[in-house]
Amino acid sequence: MVAGIFVGVLASAVLATGGGGTAAPDGYWMRTDARFAPPTAFVPSAALTYDASLVPAASRIEVSQHTEAGGATTVRLKVEGLKPGYVYGVHVHQKPCGAEPAAAGGHYQHRKDPVQPSMDPAYANADNEVWLDFTPDGNGAGDASARHGWNFRPGEASSVVLHDKPGMTGSRIACFTVPFGWTTGKAATD
Ligand SMILES: [Cu+2]
Numbered sequence: 001m002v003a004g005i006f007v008g009v010l011a012s013a014v015l016a017t018g019g020g021g022t023a024a025p026d027g028y029w030m031r032t033d034a035r036f037a038p039p040t041a042f043v044p045s046a047a048l049t050y051d052a053s054l055v056p057a058a059s060r061i062e063v064s065q066h067t068e069a070g071g072a073t074t075v076r077l078k079v080e081g082l083k084p085g086y087v088y089g090v091h092v093h094q095k096p097c098g099a100e101p102a103a104a105g106g107h108y109q110h111r112k113d114p115v116q117p118s119m120d121p122a123y124a125n126a127d128n129e130v131w132l133d134f135t136p137d138g139n140g141a142g143d144a145s146a147r148h149g150w151n152f153r154p155g156e157a158s159s160v161v162l163h164d165k166p167g168m169t170g171s172r173i174a175c176f177t178v179p180f181g182w183t184t185g186k187a188a189t190d
Contacts, residue, residue, distance in 0.1 A: 021181045027069045028183045033062035036174055039099040048097050051173035054083055055162060059140070063160055063178045071151040071183065077132040077160065078143045084136050089163035089170040090144065092130035096158045097175035104175050108157040110150045124168055130157075133166040152182045 021030025034047035036059050049055040059081030067073045077090060095105035106117045108130060113123035123129075126146070136142035157180040163170030 021065065021179065023183070028065070028067040028181050030179060030181055031062065031064040032178055033060065034176060035060050036176075046097070046178075047174070047176040048099075049174045050101050051164070051171075054086065054088075054164060055174040056081060061160070061174075061176050063176060065178075065180055067151050067181070067183050069183070072147065072149050073151050074145060074147040075130050075132065075180075076143065076145040077134065078141075079134065079136065080139075080141050082136045082140050082142060084138050084140050087135050087166050088133060088142070089166040089168075090132035090134065091161055091163075092132075092157050092178075092180070093159045093161045093175075094156055096177040097161075101161075101172035101175065104159045104161050104172070108152065110148065119168070131167075132160065152180050154182050 021028055032046070034045050036047045036049040036055050037043065037045040037057055038052065039048050039050070041057075047061050049057060049059075060079065062078040064076045065073065075092065082088065092108045093104035093106065094108055095103060097104055107124065109118060109123055110128050111123060113120055118124045127148070130146050130148065132144040132146055134142035134144040158177060160176045160178055161172050162174040164173050165171075
């Protein structure tokens with residue numbers, strides 16, 4: 001498995017948390033990285049590419065999450081080895097990646113659209129979802145971050161999906177299964 005999870009803060013847990021990260025007095029921390037591989041690869045990866053022209057095998061992705069004790073959550077994305085100058089669209093999705101791009105399900109939404117899959121801009125927007133669109137530099141390296149005043153609901157945020165266009169209209173070209181976590185020390189609300 002070409003993936004690692006970094007446990008950032010060794011401190012006594014004061015908050016109940018879930019996911020793959022660490023509880024600490026200042027909230028929840030998680031960092032994970034992997035190299036993309038096709039779903040058919042002999043050695044499976046947590047990061048799957050469905051379009052090697054835009055997300056080459058062995059390109060790298062790293063995702064981190066910090067949820068503050070009060071519930072505000074920052075998600076950061078870093079990539080290496082992607083197409084310089086290309087505008088990628090990225091969102092946090094509900095389910096883990098699978099061999100089929102559709103496996104990751106819809107976008108994680110803070111206020112859930114009763115109609116799924118959600119296309120209503122009142123729900124499908126960068127304030128109510130986690131969007132991490134980026135454009136790699138001349139070396140193919142890119143990054144993005146998003147901060148919200150809310151926290152993930154347990155088990156409902158499971159992957160980061162790369163699309164071939166920014167915003168809502170792109171096709172799914174790669175997916176990274178991520179152990180997003182949550183804190184229950186405070187309610188997950190605005
Ligand atoms: Cu998406």
